[in-house]
Amino acid sequence: MTQEINDQRIKRLNTLAWVFTVIVWLLVGAMRRFKFDPGVDLSFLAGLNALFNTGVSIALVTAYYFIRRGQVERHRKSMYVAIILSAGFLLSYVGYHFTTEEVVFCKEGLYRSIYYFILFSHIVLAGLSLPFILLTFIRGFVGDYVRHRKMARWVFPIWLYVAVTGPVIYFMLLPCR
Secondary structure, three states: OOOHHHHHHHHHHHHHHHHHHHHHHHHHHOOOOOOOOOOOOOOOOOOHHHHHHHHHHHHHHHHHHHHHHHHHHHHHHHHHHHHHHHHHHHHHHHHHHHHHHOOOOOOHHHHHHHHHHHHHHHHHHHHHHHHHHHHHHHHHHHOOHHHHHHHHHHHHHHHHHHHHHHHHHHHHHHHHH
């Protein structure tokens, strides 16, 4: 593949990543305004979201382990798992939030402050990191390993934080359901 063709491919994939990101941002923004009744109880999706995020966390740590040991193919496969589980999470998350009323946090005091700190940082970092997660993945996918590595050094810990705090938020909300 010539460099010009590869550059065009990267440009198209980057554009797709940004279009996808904007669509996700719009959906997330619409979730609080619009609720749909699917005719079935989808509240179980909250637990599924936590499972997806737990799987993403495990896949990310595994991918990190493999790349630190020079096992590039295993790293790649682990990253595919992380991306697939993240896509599953996103579908489940959107389905849950468009069909189920929000659970209001019911605790007081320091626990409440900790919850809202984790929740706020999780939401902000999830939204801001999405395009960079996709762009980092694209760079690895197309073989632009120098730029992939540079981005992954700061994208990885943020993505891992978001993936880990998702289940933490779920468990903190359990007594309030």
